[in-house]
Amino acid sequence: MADLSFDYYLCAMSKALIEDLSFLTEVSRQPEQEIKVSEEQNSMPGQKKLYMESYGCQMNFADSEIVTSILQKEGFVTTSNSLEADLILLNTCAIRENAEQKIRNRLKQLNHQKAQKPGMLIGVLGCMAERLKAQLLNEERSVDMVVGPDAYRDLPRLVAEAQGGHKGVNVFLSREETYADITPVRLGSNGVSAFISIMRGCDNMCSFCVVPFTRGRERSRDPHSVVAEAKDLFEKGFREVTLLGQNVDSYKWSPETNTKLTIEKSVEASLIVNFAQLLEQVALIDPRLRVRFSTSHPKDITDEVLLTIARYPNICNYIHLPAQSGSSSVLERMNRTYSREWYLHKIKAIREIVGEDAGISTDSIAGFCGETEEEHLETLSLMEEVKYDFAYMFAYSERPGTPAAKKYTDDVPENIKKRRLQEIIQLQKEHSGYRNQLAVGKVHQVLVEGDSKRSDLFLTGRNSENKVVVFPKEGYRKGDYVDVLVEQCTTATLIGKALSHSSFAI
């Protein structure tokens, strides 16, 4: 058995290389750059084949699992090879210009394939479909159907119409739809962790954001169906679920209605299930089922949620709390509806109630309309005050139709945006290193997700604070909870040795 000490791991990969590679891969991983491709499924001769590419956020990946489930009922099986497909679906993101440009380039490539296979159909789903609607059919000749995030139940009809030569569009945004009764088909799953969407849409109107226009008004999913899905996953061997929503803190459901606006107006408080209560219901399934959630909103996160996290060891000590900017004047132009002081008050509450070790990450936009150098420095000083474990960092990208595009000029020059973004990334790198160093010398409970990408002599998983931990395999395996003593770290990874399997009070 090779010497699997940390030095072995390090000499296998030079420290500096790990340092920069892993950090660069981590921080510069923009959500819209992530792509998931459908898997190869066994098929019978002549069976219809579906090839799907999913772009963007976890909500989109969760939607692709719903779409696959709907089309499987129509006899489709998925393939990982677009050349074999009868139906190609692109589930798209519209969060930034380059996300949409990527889809247009992809459609050009697929157009050639379609020329070789005339019967093949191409559909565009997701936020770009919702943003552009029928215009996309006119602009992209290879596209046969355009389907918005709330219209996936209509896919079987649209596919049948297109097979008959009729192109179709359905971009109706619903006030009720949550797909609660559809069991997702897990795509590209590691069999350990899975996403469960608990709500759809967003009632906030952040001025830079397209989501309210592409995903509609907020509606929360029946908690019984969320708990049932989590229970089913646990029984299937999954050991972690992440509850998904654009703004999970405004989750509100009642037997009478699932739209927040109506609930707040008319439903008796005792009948409402809020996010803290839903979190507790999922945590009570089994102490060996870890619970994560994303994304929180500084305006709505409550002490009740923080106290619920503190009460249940299996609810992870990690919160993604997008600040977007550290300047109250920029936050006002962004219509984020909170100030720097309010935000810092929430961070203080997290540290006090959940703990100093709690993992906190953020989203940060550099170069928003009118951003002065002083306002940029306020973002850096906010980061200095919080010291985030991790961050998604972007340069502002104006989106057509958003309040910001209508009200403000995108006047920060590109080179200034880039320089400010680099300063934010550099500072975050220092803080990620600092926060990871605090984890060294401590024992962390790690849920193993599989072999390390760099060596199958090592396993990788995450601790409760959502940090990646690698350690020598030594007979442990995927799905195990392992107590790991962390001995060293890089800015993106904790490295240690296994002490034993974790014990649970069951």
Ligand code: SF4
């Ligand atoms: S909270 Fe703001 S940034 Fe987030 S999805 Fe809603 S509108 Fe967009």
